[in-house]
Amino acid sequence: MNKFLLVLLFSTAMLQAQTVVEPDSTGVVKSNDSLVVQKTTTRDTVKPFERFKAEGVSAVVGEYVILDSDIDKAYVEMQSQGMSIEDITRCQLMGKLMEDKLYAHQAKQDSIMVPDAEINGMIDQQLQYMIGELGSEEKVAAYYRKDNIADLRRDLFEANKSIKLASLMQQKVIEKVEVTPEEVRTFFFSIPEEERPVFGAEIEIAQIVVDPKITKQAIDEVKGRLNAIRADIIDNGASFSTKAVLYSKDPGSNSKGGLYTGVKRDSPWAKEFKDQAFSLLEGEISEPFETEFGWHLLYVEKIRGQEVDVRHILMFPEVSQKSIDEAQKKIEDLKNQIEAGEISFAEAARKNSDDKETRNNGGQLVNPISFDTKFDLTKMDPTLSQQVYNLKEGEVSEVFTDRDRTGKSSLKILTVTQKYEEHKADFSKDYERIKKLALREKQIKVINKWQNEKIKDTYISINEDYQDCEFAGDWLKK
Template sequence: MQLIQTILKYTVMNKMLLLLILGTFGLQAQEVVTADSTGVVKSNDSLMVVKPLAKDSIKPFKRYKAEGVSAVVGEFVILDSDIDKAYVEMKSQGVSIEDVSRCQLMGKLMEDKLYAHQAKQDSIMVPDAEINGMIDQQMQYMISELGSEEKVAEYYRKDNIADLRKDLFEVNKNIKLANLMQQKIIEKLEVTPEETRTFFFSIPEDERPVFGAEIEIAQIVVEPEVTEKAKQDVISKLNQIRADIIDNGASFSTKAVLYSKDPGSASKGGLYTGVKRDSPWAKEFKDTAFSLLEGEISEPFETDFGYHILYVEKIRGQEVDVRHILMFPEVSQESIDKAKTKMEDIRNKIASGEMTFAEAARQFSDDKETRNNGGQLVNPVSFDTKFDLTKMDPTLSAQVYNLTEGELSKVITDRDYTGKSKLKILTVTKKYQEHPADYVKDYERIQKLALREKQIKVINDWQNDKIDETYISINQDYQDCEYAGNWLKKSN
């Protein structure tokens, strides 16, 4: 059906937007830096920091004019090289570019600039401190990959690091403005039950979407006991590191690289920037960060993740930049064996019918997030209890793929992202076979599709309204493109 195709097509292009505009500046390990008409890169080099692409590894495309102006949207300029870079960014993120034309990317870039332009017109503000925090993260990553500030500046064809930071500031700010503007357009949109019903029954029966197979999963987790001696050993190690830094001038950053078990910050010298009081950090972490003066190092303290020492590198108003070293106690083989025996006993009680899986989870599970809900897992993407078998975490999928509904897995030895061992048993509480959309059974999914259609319409209407009142100039090379919006301002 044309309607579903429109939603799916918009979703694909929106994923491109997220990759090109939002995903680039996250805290992921494969962080890259997007540059556009601000001139951060004034050549046709790949922007991949981690692994630049070979020239023959991307789809060839016709060039027009080196650094030629392709379009102007309000106060923003789009260069031909911006489109080239967009192709490289998509390729580096694993997005197929086979069917993506320069015209499509031009339309997407113009949309982005329109959002940013209108955000400024609507006085949407982005705190400089927030942008500087993003830049600090990017700079730390680039320095860790290229070796020094001088090499980073040289790579991006800048005379010095200050010039690069200045350009990155504008890039980041415009990206954030565009994001906030788009959120503002659709933030209050809702769909009523009647709108959902009308949406669904307007789709011909043979064209309704097919929903894939899904399962609901529950777990019981038992963590091996950590002895008091093991705790004291790790605290002593952290105190030794702290003393070496304070008394002998050792580098906190170097110590973090060598000893921290935090995979998200160890390679960056333990650095986290822009920590706020309302950030989703452990309470003990935030309390410690905001109790220290700039340059101070904390005593060892404990969170659910392990034991830390923390160094306050910079205080910027209500935000702090910190470095930390995370360590956790060693778990003995004796503790692991005791946990395994306990888990086998729990499994036997469930299998014999002595107690239900949910009762056992509430009584025995060490996992705080699931035990009170009978061990039921929540999908971190959709925030409901259903997992699409084709999209779930590969490790979890392999552990439950062959289980029938109600069947218990064997005792599994697992490790979390910090490397700590834990034992668990899993069960599939419900299986849903692949099926055509059903209005009653799939109401929530259908409601989301209906809302998505409404958002698309509102965004398209908003775009066309703003296009009419915004100065737009498009180079002759792109005059023959078919755009979703009326960018050429043709009369109907």
């Protein structure tokens, strides 16, 4: 791949890695010594180092200060996320950090606002995850070298607000950028044929899902258990949190006593869940209610303006062996009918699949990352990949049991509707992919132009240690 595309792809990665290189987001120090970071192998205009003192100011961008230690911590964060730092120089990280601060500074100048409640909700989720990993608030504070959790929360607030402001500002800069078909064509054919990107093997997949039927008796039993828990809490003062730890089947919250913070009306929760969350008063407990995930009790712990903090208990009705056997027979019969040519896979999915999201489209799966129907075989979910890796086009997989994140089981069959072999980029076949690359290149040009204009009007001070860096932007105002 030529130098132009390498620069494009690197720039794209750096643009998208907002949280990776935002150094203030952790304050991680692994020992009492200065951070030790491996030497880089790429030529850098700042001397490679083994130990770098965590004092001193590297740069000032508007009202924001970038410390030497911030760059060290950026390396640590990249390593902690499994990213290679072999080819990332200090100059490149410094440039990215200055870009982030310029965005945040300009966002304030343009009166772009981020509600404190939104930032606090993000922090609550981060702290819950950290506490879940380390065990207690005290251990989290100690790990991040803070005296207490309040100090860590203050640091996280500033870091998250800076990241959010930068993100909103960047979105504003590129929101109206579009590419015409002629620009896409010019972009593609400007790349020498021998240097055009190679796209990996991809497949399109369809599924049929059959859920074992749940009887009315099983539903009555689970509602009875939830009502008994509700009565014990209301009548006897039992702890909702303790009940959630003991009985809730939601792996995302049961260890936290069923707690979810910062639930909003427009957040992607089930409608029934949000209806309960915003109809109850603080301290009230709902009656048992059903969502697509199961049966719930919900307790409103705190109302904070347009957000609520809730606790919930999730339970599933027991599925009888008879229901499982009936579901197994149904999906095996469908598989036999498809293989015998009596019905197409798509028609069988439309008439019989229990998956609401895919059945009307003949069972066609949508890639949750790219939002199209193609899946890269090397990046697929392992469970999915295992079932389809050796299938030919039109071949139907064996029946298998799949479990969602809540533990609910379904029976499935899959088919490969289309296979795309690894190939060098083709303008006609890969137009949408090429369009995305062309759009990203144009966005980068717009961003660079905007950046250099704002640099001229913003106070910038860079430590002499970085005066020899070859930044992408005119940060040194030469």
